[in-house]
Amino acid sequence: MNKLHIFMVMFLISLVMSIQSPIFTPYAAKLGASSVLIGIMLSIASFTNLTGNLIAGPLSDRFGKKVFIIISLFLSGILFIFHALVSSTMNLFVLRALNGFSLAFLVPSGLALLSGYAKNSHQQGKNMAINGILGTSASIIAPLIGGKLGATIGYANTYLIIGGSLILTAIYATSFIKETQHTVVVKGNQSNRLSFLNILQMPQLQVVFVTGFALMYIHGVIIYEVPYLTVEKGLSTATTGQLFSFMGIGTFLSLSLLFINRFNPIKRIMFGLFGMNMVVFIILQGLLSLPVSLFLVGFFFGIIMPAIATALTDSVSNNGYGRAFGVMSAIYSLGMITSSFITGVIRDFISPYFIAFTIGMLALTLIGYSRFQTKTSSPFQAPIEY
Known part of the structure; x- marks a missing residue:
């Protein structure tokens, strides 16, 4: 029953946070932000998120996960309400930075729990x-x-709803979430205390971190480019919301194939990253319609994400989950920082999808080389133990 409550909280967090995906870019543009400034805003949120991730990991290992989930939800809810009250791009910039830091405690603490x-x-x-x-x-x-709320009641009122919903989620989490006591069976010997340096130096996790960076870079390009269609082509936010939903449907399909979890996580990572790279190339060349392409992006995204989490937890002990997920979340944020900034700067000169494809293929090459180098010693070569 306790697991049901954390599932519910994670679902509500995803639901409420994803509501803003089609409205932030046009909202910022309405306030007068240029494409470069929008990229910087997305980057600063990811940068403060990265900083918070590194702080959140050790603290959640020491003091528990629940308290940081609840505090983060309350603070984020308040900050989103303030989003509705901004009158300038500078105000929005500051709120994005603060919110990025606040949200940094949610993902590593939630996943570790x-x-x-x-x-x-x-x-x-x-x-x-x-x-x-x-x-x-x-x-x-x-x-x-x-998208529908943004088109119907306006961006500011939509942010009021987002903020209020997060506060309600915090109240729910306060009442029902419990700390976990189970221990995960870990392969190999792990020390009781893992530092960030220890985690970064683990060869099997380096593969995961490279994948996470490339994945979030590609994801960041899509998150930037698709909403920007509302600015460039005069589309409604409802239309961009529908486009993001195609990506979600693809992810839902791949995640529903639960038998895939029986396969080696590193093989799943390589397969998913290769597929995503091919889809980015398809988008670059315009070989398929955007809804179909986003559906395929979502499908391969759903292959990679659970594999990353499994590979990570297979490599560290239970009392190191907070640090490990903190580092992983920081890598995700780094990918988004780089992606958002570069995309905002270069999009008038070169396709951001070309850069995303190049980074994705470089990551896949590095993973393949690393796997070849450690073929005889990698713990991922053995079948997953049930």
């Missing part, structure tokens, strides 16, 4: 897949809701 409910790698993969299905279901519904 959820990971504690698994007793082995197979359960770990299943929990992450179910969480992914719920989050993806939210990402299908939320952009439609956000």
Whole structure:
């Protein structure tokens, strides 16, 4: 029953946070932000998120995950309400930075808490897949809701709804979430205390971090480019919300294939990253319609994300989950920072999709080389133990 509540909270977080995806860019543009400034705003949020991730990991390991989930939800709810009251791009910039830091405590703490409910790698993969299905279901519904709300009641009022919903979610979490006590079976010997340096130096996790960076870079390009269609082509936010929903449907489909969790996580990572790179190339060349392309992006995104989480938890002990997920979240943020900034600067001169494809293929090459180098010693070569 306790696991049901953390699933519910993670679902509500995904739902509420995804509502803003189709409205932030046009909202910022309405306030007078240029494409470069919008890219900087997205980057600063990711930068402060990265900083918070690195702080959140050790603190959640020491003081527990629940308290940081609740505090983060309350603070983010208040900050989103202030989004509705801004009158200049500078105000929006500051709020994005503060909100990025506040939200940094949510993902690593939530995933670390959820990971504690698994007793082995197979359960770990299943929990992450179910969480992914719920989050993806939210990402299908939320952009439609956000786009419709933005077109109907305006951007400011939509942010009021987002903020209020996060505060209600915080109240729910306060009442029902419990700390976990289970221990995950870990392969190999792990020290009781893992520093950030220890985590970064682990070869099997370096593969995961490279993948996470490339994945978020590609994701960042899409998050930037698709909403910008509302600015360049005069589309409604409802239309961009529908486009994001196609991506969510693709992710939902791949996450629903639970048998995939029985396969080696590194092989799943390589397969998913290769597929995503091919789809980015298709978007670059305009070979398929954008809805179909986004559906395929979502499909391969759903292949990669649970595999990353499983590979991570297979490599560290339970008392290091907070730090490990903190580093992973920081890598995600770094990918978004780089992507948002570069896309905002170069989009008038070169296609951001070309840069995303190049980075994705470079990451895949590095992963393949690393796997070849450690073929005889990698813990991922053995079948996953159930």
